[in-house]
Amino acid sequence: MPTIVVEVMPKPELLDPAGKATAGAIAKQGSSTFSAVRIGKRFELTVDGEVTDAVLAEAQRLAEEFLSNQVIEDVVAVKVA
């Protein structure tokens, strides 16, 4: 069955302590390749049937209204896997 992927990230202007802690831990391991880390979510929605435009639109709506909290997060992608 087809899958729609929804990606959600914390808003860039807001604090992401988990990302910051992860970046700190990576630096502690001696790697200086990455200067920052941000951690968001990745949803896989299994579609019961075909992926039509209507299904994609519904996924987009769900992503914005339910899977993310628009006050603190952005939906960065809604796409067919």
Added chain:
Amino acid sequence: MPTIVVEVMPKPELLDPAGKATAGAIAKQGSSTFSAVRIGKRFELTVDGEVTDAVLAEAQRLAEEFLSNQVIEDVVAVKVA
């Protein structure tokens, strides 16, 4: 600065309680388009410099050894954003 995206999902054969609860809530809201939901993580690593093969390899290693728990999760992607 360039960004590498790492995507991590719970192993498909394991229970994903968060995905299950989310799928249940979506169904309760009256939508029957999606039969299952799984929730993973999406990391954005900011690269200090150019993305070389070595940087990608390091991101891959970090993804497997640090950003994911291989006992219960799979790294599904390591790519340049």
Added chain:
Amino acid sequence: MAVRIGVVTFPGSLDDRDAQRAVRLAGGEAVALWHGDHELQGVDAIVLPGGFSYGDYLRCGAIAAHSPIMSEVISAANAGMPVLGICNGFQILVESQLLPGGLIRNDHGDFICRDQRLRVENASTAWTSQFEAGDEIVIPLKNGEGGYIATDETLDRLEGEGLVAFRYLDVNPNGSLRDIAGLTNERGNVVGLMPHPEHATEPGFGPDTPDAMRSGVDGLRFFQSAIESVLARV
């Protein structure tokens, strides 16, 4: 006539019976409300209790914010009914956008349970009228996702309009911006905070005080305030 305060039970609510006990100890009548109903049973005020509604799986409070009773709670709150969100209840208020900003994972990553000192910043809300602004109180705090975040603009507005209801003292236990522990809306009827006033209402089962072990009852005044504010309206 006893003031009737409803306590909503969602699947995964944990401190609901404790909130009911606190209401009774304050002299009110506790009314159990069910997440799946659209019925507020004529209550005068509402508590959204602590816990892990729906496992807190998607985001804390997110799934509960979409449950049937919340549409009634939101209308009642907009009509001026006193509503208190404690911990998970605060998260539900934020997810319902009755209060601004967001609550995220504690900055240190762990769940934390401690007796927390707070300053009451706003004593003119429905849930704080029995305090004086500046009062320092101790009530238990226990959460994994209590870090308060909002944009600088929002934070400045909250400060400017006096909407920060409580602030952490001594220790900021979760990385909350500007040490914010709780908020009120402009009207002062909707209040949310991470610490648990209902666990500081019965001598012997609250936080320690200099006087005696577990004797702290600073939380009682939240519920007494609500009762007073309801009685003042009739």
Added chain:
Amino acid sequence: MSTPATHVVDTVENAAATPEREQPYAALGLKTDEYQRIREILGRRPTSGELAMYSVMWSEHCSYKSSKVWLRQFGQKVSPEMTKNLMVGMGENAGVVDIGEGWAVTFKIESHNHPSYVEPFQGAATGVGGIVRDIISMGARPVAVMDALRFGALDHPDTARVVPGVVSGISFYGNCLGLPNIGGETWFDPIYQANPLVNALAVGVLRHEDLHLANARGVGNKVVLFGARTGGDGIGGASILASESFDEGSGRKRPAVQVGDPFMEKVLIECCLELYRGELVEGIQDLGAAGISCATSELASNGDGGMHIVLDEVLLRDPTLTAEEILMSESQERMMAVVTPEKLEAFLAVIDRWDVEASVLGEVTGTGRLVIDWKGETIVDVDPRTVAVDGPVYERPVAYPTWIDHVNADSASGLARPTAGDELKAQTLTLLGSANLADKSWITSQYDKYVLGNTALSFPEDGGMVRVDEGSGLGFALATDANGRYCYLDPYQGAQLALAEAYRNVAVTGATPVAVSDCLNFGSPENPEVMWQFSRAVEGLADGCLQLGIPVTGGNVSFYNQTGDVPIHPTPVVAVMGTIDDVGRRVPSGWQDAGDNLYLLGT
């Protein structure tokens, strides 16, 4: 992923017709003589489904085959005084003690050691989940948890993986269930490096009339499975199974670990309590290790008839599971109930109100047999007692470990004493900075001690205390203790010291000790020296309980705790429960008022 070879259902008929077919009993952990006994019991070879059931139920973990002969002492070394208040003793999911005023307390401690090493967070979390379900199945509301932990050296790199994982797993599951954590232990010793001990205790309260037992009585009563769906979790976790033995050549993945869903379990608690209040349940059993195999065979054995189950009715998370896998699955957060047909509708209405899934698997019969069908054919037809009760019992050889004399002779009196103040200071600082004396609040501050509003004592007190009756103040106190090093030197006395310490820790709170539960963590029972340690520890505990006049009401044995051939120190964790008629009169361990006098009691 290759497509699975079509799985041929091994029916009872087929088993009778093909006696010579080779079966992977050894891979399932059964010995040749055990397999032969199964053939004798059945009068034919077992079907693969029956083999799955026997193998998990006859495993050490489920059958207590090596420990049974020793554990009997707990039932034998008792005075009438000791059993006076015992409503349910050893053998049920958990013991139940009458504490007066119509109230009863049920508590039990259990290990989840190995899973917590493999995946610390989920292993520890599901350990809490499992023990809490034992408490629910007695008809009680769980009211608190405790955890007794043993880890390797604090500065070993792997400890940094295990400790935070275990602690956050316990914290996550217990906090999410809304159960206060009221105490426990944490100990570091390199002997536990690759074999940490995670022992979780749960305690619940009930009114006398709410007591429920795990039995299936009443012909025609329905057998209902409810809670989480069944997945491929922990298949062979109770014994050792290579899942390929069931369908060679299939590339299907079966998870090595289980993921807990505390939210599901919290809903299950409330749902079960509502079912009890409505008197909608005749018998009930939680699903732990050995899942449906265990629940069906135990319910049927404890009943008065038989049971007929249609396995196709099990709601699955993974539709590719075979019948054998469904029988062995250890998926968490499931319960099985026996319900009268008249009450089924009301039962399902409650289930529905809590958004829990349920399916009726079959019913209680008068045949005395446990019969299980799959795809229209019978795949299991056994006397349930042969699966659940009359498993093998071993009198394993014991051998006195000769090294023990040497270890005892090598006492601390041979060590150099500090001669100067500086040395003494350095030693004191070393002690103060040692992991085992250090403050444990990094751990305990991750546990909710306030929820439910009845915690009268918790960390850093010697024992936890919980109010049971908000009117009268009636309550109970609990403490867990063990010292593996003492037991290594002398398992008999070491076990008694653990008992005495837990007893004292309860007594000093002001409560009167009344009952014991224990979790016996040892190395391999096939090692005669370990078996000697085990036998001495059990004897010490049983004798000590008789002397103190408090019964063992239940517990758990965990064998095979070892790294390579090196067993852990024998670690019998003892939990003592005491009662107090008013928690308002508890005695805390801290200074209370200026001017109080200090006394030192004892010798």
